[in-house]
Amino acid sequence: MAPSPADPNYNQPGKGNGFGITALVLGIVAVVFSIIPILGFIAFILGPLAVIFGIIGLTRKYTKKGTSVTGLILGVVSVIVAIIVTSIVAAAANSVSESLNKExxxxxxxxxxxxxxxxxxxxxxSSNEDITSEWKKELTTTGFDFTTLSVSGDYTAESSVSCEIFVDGVSVSKNTGAGTGAHASCSGSSSSK
Structure with missing residues (x-):
């Protein structure tokens, strides 16, 4: 009797998986871009592509599956990381915008x-005013504002002077001076409180 022909795929090493390698490369690049603010949107494109190529690579017969699985996982991870990073950046930008526009x-x-x-x-x-007793001035400002206040007593007589700056009702700077030509100065900003 004649020997039976051998199965051509028997003891053959698995073929390379082009789709798996593509998924792996796209997944790696997507993960790198997913952690970079502003450029993270690229991960929203490359991540799903890595998932698609990973799934295609898994469905191919007689090919190695490791690169497909790794690419698929990296694609999913990159999209999740990009969502988290984008959310954090958006929240920070919103917070900065609110503080810059706060009155x-x-x-x-x-x-x-x-x-x-x-x-x-x-x-x-800036503005100058001559005074002889207690003096108050109130201003409304938007965003970040730096401010200074100084008071100088008369140079011909002894006096005692003081200055204080309040931001939203909170004292941010206070100073006093006494004597001939007494002087006191204060400074602060809308973010000092």
């Missing part, structure tokens, strides 16, 4: 026991 009340308070000159400055400009 703040700045109040200047000056006391003196004699004639004095008050100078105050903020992002909208």
């Amino acid at each position: 703040h009340t700045i109040q200047y308070v000056v006391t003196t026991t004699g004639p004095a000159q008050v100078t105050y400055w903020n992002g909208s400009g």
